Amino acid sequence: MKKRSKIWIGVLLGLAVVAVTGWYLHGHLISVLQPAGKVGAKERNLMAFCAALSVTVVVPVFALLWHIAWKYREDNAAHAKYTPDVDGNRLAETVWWLIPTVLIGIVSVITWRSSYAMDPFKPLTSTKPTLHIQVVAMDWKWLFIYPDQHIATVNEVAIPVDTPVDFEITSDAVMTSFWAPQLGGQMYAMPGMSTHLNLMASKSNNYGGVAANISGKGFADMKFTVRAMPQVGYNAWLRLVHNLYPAQLSTTTYAQLAKPSENVPVTYYSKVQPDLYDTIVMKYMMPIGDGTNTQTQEVNL
């Protein structure tokens, strides 16, 4: 009797937890589960499928655990079989080597296919041409360079909706990770390396983006906003930046910007020194101003 009431208390407690959690979640944004982009949506669906698959394992295992624990408890000795010397059953063991193997087999196929299909480096297919944006992680802010539009921004990036965007990512400080969860998964930003992340927004809105990997003192405030807008709005935004912000990003202004700073306000540059991004990447690969030296090396070889 007492045990039964305990079980009921447990069940009620569980329901209460579910109810409260549901009520709480209802009013809040769950970025990963409420994507606003093609890539994020695919990733969410994949996650949902795998989670469902997992439930098919977890539920039976838990049911089995409770059933066995309940039935073969000491107090129940009168009603349960006891076979102290049984230490194996080839058939049973084959079955539970097979069950996880089959399951993992399915997951493996999913892994294999999705790794290729959803490779972040792979350009997204679309009728619209891809927008190229170069991203530089700095201490502690994000610089976005639009190489074809010749503008640059800090801590804000505007993109047209339904247009594939190829973010080319590097870092001019420590290693961190570029993540705008509602649009899709993250990618590491590393000095001297250039990675790619292809994303596409499907709804106009502002989306939060963060540095996902610890990068020092100002890490928590190293955030940016993705402003996804219709093509018309995006064009207007471009014109606005061109016309209203005379600041230029040259080697000197860049050096100024590169100094560690926190909580940097959104900044726009209407002109960017060409190849700035490549210079940033290359300075970690080769000594600057040492070109002649390098060339003689190559001749020697």
Add this chain to the structure above:
Amino acid sequence: MFASLLGKLSWSQLPQDAITRGGAGSIVAGVFAIVVLITLLGRWKWLWKEWLTTQDPKKIGVMYIIVAVVMLLRGAGDALLMRTQQATAAGASGGILDSYHFQQIVSAHGTIMIFFVAMGLMFGLINLVLPLQIGARDVAFPFLNATSFWLFFAGMALVNLSLVIGDFSAAGWLSYPPLSELKYSPTVGVDYWIWALQIAGVGSMLSGINFLVTIIKMRAPGMTFMKMPMFAWSVMASMTLVAFAFPILTVTLALLALDRTLGMHFFTAGSGGNAMMYVNLIWAWGHPEVYILVLPAFGIYSEIVATFARKKLFGYTSMVWAIWAIVVLSFTVWLHHFFTMGAGADVNAFFGIMTGVIAIPTGVKIFNWLFTMYRGRISFKSPMLWFMGFVVVFTIGGVMGVLMSVPAIDYQVHNSLFLVAHFHMMIVGGVVFGYFAGLTYWFPKIFGFRLHEGLGKLAFWFWIGGFLLAFMPLYILGLMGATRRLDHYDASLGWQPLFIVAGIGALCVGVGIGFQLLQLIVSIWQRDQRRDLTGDPWGGRTLEWSVPSPAPVYNFTTTPVITDRDQFWVDKQSGKKPVKQYEDVLLPKNSGASVFIAGFAFMFGFGMVWHIYWLSVLALLALVTTIIVRASNDEPEYILTAKEVEKMDHALSRRKEQYV
């Protein structure tokens, strides 16, 4: 001149803010209190002779566990600070800590929990149980074993010293470069991290070799490999991993140290360094490390389930194969810690699939435990409760792990609190619960009395409830986009309620730990009425239960001969009483050399941290000299004669009668 002699050391390195001062103060006060207490009780000589210089693995095991428990308190304190910070630091409120301080605590929490709590509990339990379980009187190299412990102790001391003098690494528990390079972490914090782990890590590696040889060469006659208890198998597998993985850690830490002290360019940004190589190397050690910790815990569960279900372990052969499959596979999954580094689809897919594959043997083990319980007579004593908690938590965590093994999903949850929740479920649910179960289970064997069962159960319920409350919200937070190691966040995100719930959960775990301490105190208080006079308090199956509790220094009066896996159980069933035939026993003499070696290693590390190179050189010379002096000792052992053994054995029997 004087200043340069002290390297980077100066008065300004003492703690400046209130919280650090509190932490530093409590460490200093704690050490001071212990010193005063021992002096007042006049126990220094006793401590030195009975404990510090001992080579008895049972005593070394106890020392490991004491250190690990103290470190658990420190690590849990760090966790509570972190939870408080995140529960309060929404929006304009900066919480109680600044970002640098918070990041140090995050790094210290991870480092301490893995290296000085989990590893400490593991080596402690192995020392306590393994020789007894395989019918041996000692480990293969007792002196090396003591040295390993003291190196572990030296590393621990170095980590805690960082709270008093200087600071600790703020670059996360694995200190990824370039953040951990001199340019971005100019203080001594990362150096403390490097040298503490390097010294403790060498100790672990030596332990690995030691126990591997012990298992392979010192099993009782008749104990073929397939007659070994499952815990011994799991330790053998784990120590194999130690032997293969820890040299990689040694190399990685050494290279980072060379970068920082000699200006080399292994992992620097630019100048031909490659930080991605560090990430690969550290995880090539780090992933096997997870299995190093969890395999012995699996072994403990196997012992406990069989004992408390009063049934033979189901699928022994399967279990052995599963363990060794895990050993091999654990070296093929490290890249899943950084799918987001852009390695390419084929590489990611391979490591993703291997990660899934390693779940197969793990799943098989769960089924085997369940079917050990099936048609058993299960008594739900507290070790069994920890097992049940483990199955629940580990299965949830494991399933989330399978999700994360798919690279395309991992992109969305990596570096988030989702990941944090996952690995805590694996390491706390899998490893720590297992070691708690093992501690409760073997406690009578070591100390001769049982722990208070009621308080143990209470501690368990607070632990499991608090744990779920602390970590389930983190899954949700991760999906909401909360990254790990955030010292503050926007209030508008609405994360605060979940962080508060997590904080309450952490507090409940803290209460659970409090009950565990209370359990220990009460049990010691009531030890006379809790004596285990039979030597077999749970109805055990393996050899360790065949000797009196606490196990005598010689372990076995007569070397046991093995004919069955559950030798002791079979003997009990058949009513066979072992023939007592006393024999001379060869035992290691005490030696202070281990303490000195570790002391010099500590000084060496301290010198390296603070760039006091003359100290490091001197310490190194002293260390080598100590080893040479020790090596010149040709009689490191003494003989405990058959007569003395007989006398001690009779004394044990008499004491039994006295209580009965």
Add this chain to the structure above:
Amino acid sequence: MSEVTTTLNMHQIEARATEKTTFGFWVYLMTDCVLFAGLFSVYAVLHGNTFGGPSGHDLFKLPYVLVETMVLLTSSFTCGMAMLAAQRRDRTQVLAWLGVTFLLGLTFLGMELSEFHNMVLDGNSWRRSGFLSSYFTLVGTHGLHITFGLLWMAVTCVFMIKKGLTESVLKRLTLLSLFWHFLDVIWIFIFTIVYLFGSRGI
């Protein structure tokens, strides 16, 4: 121990201890192998990262390294001779061969240090590039092992002079020779991968 009368078969116990120690030492050598494997892979990753500095092709003088290699190989041979003498319990010969081994080892170490010294003098220290960091560390770690081996050799010789060729000294000699041959094997890899490939610009 001799004054204590005991039922223990000390001879058997000692034989078992030797077996354990030898096996344990093999396991240790395996961990050391993993350590070197780590350093080799680091070298493999970084050997092209000269960052505008010299490559192996510019730096390595193959004839010099070849002499170095021959010296170390010879020392392995003389170490083997010492072990053969030890089997015959001929202490004088053991000491003589170990002496030769020690001198050869010292010569090798001296040559290596002089090579390092010249590189540093030319401005090509470990600070110059990732390649040079990994080169100095890999070769230097081997050198550190050699140094340790030499110290071990000297200490064992002193023990041998003081105590004679006892079982325990013999045991240590066996381990030492294992260690020395092991370092020889590692050096063959260094010679091939670092110097031979390096000077060919591979």
